[in-house]
Structures are given as structure tokens and as C-alpha cells.
Amino acid sequence: MLATSLLGRLRRRDPGDAVLRRAVRLTLVASVVFYACRYGAGSQVLATYGLFGTIAAGSFAQLPGPAPQRARILVTALPAVWALIAAGTLLAWSTWAAAGGMLVIGFVVSFAGVGNPRLVGLASAFQLFYILASFPPYQPDTLPQRLGGVTLAVVLLAAAEVLLWPDPVPVTFRQLLTRAADAVGGFLDDAADALTDPRAGHGGRDSRRAQAYDLVAPLGLGRNPPERAPTAAGAQDRALRISAAALREVLAEADRLAGDAPPEPIPDLAAARLLRACADTTRAAGRSLSPGVPPVDLGSLDAAIRTAEAAYPAGRGGADAPDVPRMCRDATALALADQVRVFAVGARVAAGARPAGGAAYPRLFGYARHSPWTLYWWQFRSHLAPRSAHLHSALRLAVALSVARVAAGVLQLNHGFWVLLATLTVLRTSAADTRTALRPAVLGTIAGVVVSGLLVLLIQEPIVYAVVLPVTLLLAFGVGRLLGPVWQQALFTLLLTVVFSQLSPEGWRLAEARLVDVGLGAVIGVLAGVAMWPRGASHDLRHNAARYLTASGDAVAQTVEAVLGDAPPPEDDLDRVRRRMVLVDSSYCQYHSERHDPRRRRVDWDAALGAGQHVVPGAESLLRRNPPGCLAGWPAAAVLLRDAAGQLRSAYDDLAGEVAHGRASGPVPAPADCVDEVDRVRPLLGTVDTAAVRHLVEVDRWLAGLADSLNRIHPRAGSERRS
Structure with missing residues (x-):
């Protein structure tokens, strides 16, 4: 029984x-x-x-x-x-x-x-x-x-x-990305149908939307074990990270566009045609990540984007006024298409192909032109920083093992490598985890020593130990691993007794040496864990994420100043965001392997870091179609955009303060739908050129999308649709 x-x-x-x-x-x-x-x-x-x-x-x-x-x-x-x-x-x-x-x-x-x-x-x-x-x-x-x-x-x-x-x-990360891309492609088809016939297929649309969100959610780096998450410095892993972030933004933009669907059917809507091309490209790009499937071709998507851009400024309403509601939808569709294009180019790079079409994103995919050794060197150089969780972990472990080696040598311990093995077993990336690992290591060793001591006193024949070796191996690495750390340590101690009774029989002194060595190694591991960066990756993640979010807010403000003609293109600001993203990714992955203080204010890290991931590719895509200075000489537009950018910058700074210090953030700008933006933009129209109105709508929609990404962290009442 x-x-x-x-x-x-x-x-x-x-x-x-x-x-x-x-x-x-x-x-x-x-x-x-x-x-x-x-x-x-x-x-x-x-x-x-x-x-x-x-x-x-x-x-x-x-x-x-x-x-x-x-x-x-x-x-x-x-x-x-x-x-x-x-x-x-x-x-x-x-x-x-x-x-x-x-x-x-x-x-x-x-x-x-x-x-x-x-x-x-x-x-x-x-x-x-x-x-x-x-x-x-x-x-x-x-x-x-x-x-x-x-x-x-x-x-x-x-x-x-x-x-x-x-x-x-x-299941690989590529397979997760393929499944998510197929689901997002289906939802894009639904969003296109919603624009041309809002009343058709609403029930099925909701289920496909839910399925798309369910399949995109596992693409977060923190939701994947380190061996599966694409966190390496190589070009393919970088491309997979960019593709996953782009697919999340595609889904968010599609959800926004479906919510902004016109109340009445609009036949032959350019945005709907573009969405269907995006759906086909998204599915094809996802399938191209599978072995043996050719890289995705961007020709049809680029043709659809050019057609939509050509039709975009021509939308006119009554009294020869710009049709701003249509412009809002078209701007959202083009922003979505830009993210699909980023996803497709990333899929090409991840599949080992040349980044065809990557010239539109010279900095986002610039790494694909460099050798793997160059990329690795950049990654190493980025982590030679005071706030690198990897640097802290490597230094902590190296010092602890070196001290343990000195102690074992000075004390002339016969089995001194057990001291270092215990240090390696106990030491974790945070003091809390080190303390947690200490108890089972000590208790398990004591239990194993007691059983081993009785064993060597009762049995002196080496043949017995030779016979039971396979059993102890299976117990130590099978049963012990399943029953928990105490059992694993106890059975591993028993295994060592069985092995060394055949190599160099020492009787009960072997069990005594094991207890002394493990105790010494555990003490060294605990001291190193408490003395050297005891808070682990959690503290580094908060600091790195705060700097990353602050840099993202600065890049947003500089991008707006560039389109207003009052600043150069924000290349340095966007590069700063990319560099800080490297440290955030590393800290984030290590953070998920640690225990967390339940008294500390929790942060939705996937949403918080996602708020910054939209900035770089979004700014590059925005400036490609809305070059610096495109809104120069329109004071009313400058007031509106600077006000929106200022609110966003403050929201990024507040979020940075929240993740760094645990304090509550300030109010988040409400994400605006197309109707809200029509009311904001209409007083500014006057007699300005339609192309200028287009630029204003695109920049304003980009800022609204960033506000939406911030709102996902702190959902407002009534915003469940996007939460």
C-alpha cells in the first residue's frame, strides 16, 4: 500500500x-x-x-x-x-x-x-x-x-x-510564434470584415480574438524557460525577439481597428484590403519559421502598402473637408502594416535569409549585416556594466568557489571538491534563494551521512557496493529529484558513499568528511550570497527597467520634436533604448528563476516592458512615412502633439518610478479611439493641406497607440476591450 x-x-x-x-x-x-x-x-x-x-x-x-x-x-x-x-x-x-x-x-x-x-x-x-x-x-x-x-x-x-x-x-519558440501568427492572421481577416460589414460574424470574431490573445501571451520572454527563450546575441534570436514584439503590436492594432469600425458598411475600403494582405503575410511569415519552408516574400504586402498610401490622402468628406474618420482608420491600418512588415522581415532573418525589405528599418535590423562574433562582442560589452545581473552572478560565483578552494586546500580536506560542490549547490542569484537552498542541503546531508555511516559500519564487502550502485544512481537522480531537495541531497550522499567504498574505502570517516565538507561549502555559499549583491536580479531588473522606460519616454518626445521640425531625427535616443533593452532582457530572464519578496509591490513585467518595445520600431516606421519637419509651420498641431507627447513622457517617467521604487504611478493618458481623435483634430483643420492632416493623424495615432500600451498595465474603468 x-x-x-x-x-x-x-x-x-x-x-x-x-x-x-x-x-x-x-x-x-x-x-x-x-x-x-x-x-x-x-x-x-x-x-x-x-x-x-x-x-x-x-x-x-x-x-x-x-x-x-x-x-x-x-x-x-x-x-x-x-x-x-x-x-x-x-x-x-x-x-x-x-x-x-x-x-x-x-x-x-x-x-x-x-x-x-x-x-x-x-x-x-x-x-x-x-x-x-x-x-x-x-x-x-x-x-x-x-x-x-x-x-x-x-x-x-x-x-x-x-x-x-x-x-x-x-515545443520550440518558433512553433509558438507560428501558431500565434496563424491566429493573428485569422483575427486580421475578421478585422477587415468588420470594416466592410460591422454586423457580420460578430460571435466568431470574439472567439478568434480571444484565441489570438491566448496564443500571443506565451511569447513573453519571462514565460519561457531559459533554454527555450530566444535571448542569445545571435542574429536569429534577435530576430525572433523583434518578431514576437511586432506580433503583439499587430494584435493590439488590429483590436483597436476592429473597435473603430464604422457603424455602417463601407464597400471597397482601402484599409480592409490592406488588412487582408497583412493577414496573408502574417500567416506566411509564421509558416516560414518551420524547417524546409521558403522565406516569406514581402512583395504582395509592399504592393498593398503602396496602394493604401496612394489612396490615403484622397479621402475627402463633405464641403471638400478631409474625411478624418477614414484617415484615422487608414492610419491605424498602415501602422499595423508596418508592424506586420517588421514581423515578416524578422521572420526572414530568423529563418537564415537576407532581410529583404530591411532597408526600411536600417537600425532595427542593422545587426543582420554583422558576423556572429561581432554580435556576441556587443552583448558582452553591454553586460560589462555596474547594473548587469549576469556580471553580478558571475563575480559572486567565481569569488565563492575560489574562497572555497582556498579553504579546502588550507584545511587539507581529503575530499575538498565536496566543499566546492556544496557551494555550487547552495549559492543562488539572490540571498533569499540561497537561504532557501541551505536548509535542504544541510538536512539532506545529515540524513545521508547517518544512513551512510550505518551502512559502512555494517557492510565492509566492496562487492555489495558494486551490486547496489545502479540502484543508488536511480534513487539519487530519479526518486530524489522527484521527492524534493532534502531527499535528493540525502540520496546523493548515499551514492557518494557507495562509489568511494569501491574506489578508496575509508569506513565511517567518509561520512564524517562528507558532513564537514558540505557544512563548510554551505557556509561559504551563504556568506557570498549575503555579502555580494544579495537582492539578485529583482533589484537590477527594477533599475534597468526604469532607465529603459525613461529612455523610451525621451525617444517619444524627440520623435515628436523631429516631425515638428524642431529637432534632428532621434537616432541617438532610439539607440539608447536598444542598448538598455539588452540589460532589461537579461535581468528579466534571471528574475523569473528567483523567489520574489511577497511584501514588495508586484509589477506586470510583460506589460511594463512591452510599453517600451513599441517605441523603436514604431518611431522608425513613423518617420519613414512622416519625415522630419513634415508638420513644421503648423503651430496648432505643434501644441496638440507636444501636449500629448508631454503626457506620455510623464507617464513613462511615472512608470519608471513605480518599477524602481514601488511607488504608485501617476495618471496614464487615456487611449483614444477614432471618434475621440476626430474631435481633437477637427478644430485644427482649417485650410491646411490634406497631406499635413494625414501626417498629424498618423503621429497622433502613434501616440495613442503608446498610451494604449501603457493603459494595459493599469487598465482604466471601461477599457476592458483593450485590457
């Missing part, structure tokens, strides 16, 4: 059997490697490095993607593993040399994740390879055996990933 209950509990915690599959693969590979090296080849060095190589690569490494991709990563990483083991072996002659190497390698391995956060999954494994080799005895002549044992382990583990009970292929 108890066994049945425990089995049911384990199955509920591992519904897809992912943990069990991984534990079985690791157990089989580790057992084969250990038995072959220890009893077949008769080499303790081969057995030690083969077993710990399997554990490091199979348990501590968190690899992304399907089984073939994980296997390829393991094999590709072998040269780096050899270099780390060689460095540790050669530096083991001195405690201070090994500690210095630990400081450098600990920082480099951890900080390498800023260029590709998926490398973070390999960081702990890489550090373990150096840690194991950097302890006495100093035996450089055993380096070939060390490398041979690790190579055998990694190659067999890579083969097992593909051949032994492989995991189901996970």
Missing part, C-alpha cells in the same frame, strides 16, 4: 516520465562506464572521471532542444571539457594556483551565458570538470586517463540521449 502510494506520488510529479527517462539513461551509462573502468580496466582514475563525467554532463548540465540537439551539444563541448580538465590538472600543484584558476574559470564559464543563455545549462558541468581535476594528488601523468574517462562518459551519454528512451520533442 505504501509502495503504491509512493509510486502514484512520483508519477504525479513526473507526468511525462521526463525525470525517470533521464535517470534511467544516466544510470545505465554511469554503471557501464564505472564497471568497465574500475573492474574491467582496473583503473581508479578512469572510473572516477568516467563516473563524475557522466554525473556532470547528465545531471548538472541542463541542455535545450530535442535529443539529437542535446547529443550534438555534448559532443561539441568535449574540447572545452578537455581544456578545463587539463587546466585543473596542471594547477593542482598549488592551492593558490588552483584557486586563481577557479576564480578566472568560474567567472568566464558563468559570464559566457550573456552571449547565449542556453550555455548557462553547461556552466555547472564545466565548473565541476575543473573542480574535480584541480584537487590533489598532483598527477599530470594521469591526464590521458582523466581525459579518456570523461570522453567515454560523454560519448556514451550522447548516444544514450538519442537511442535510449528519448524524450518527446519539446
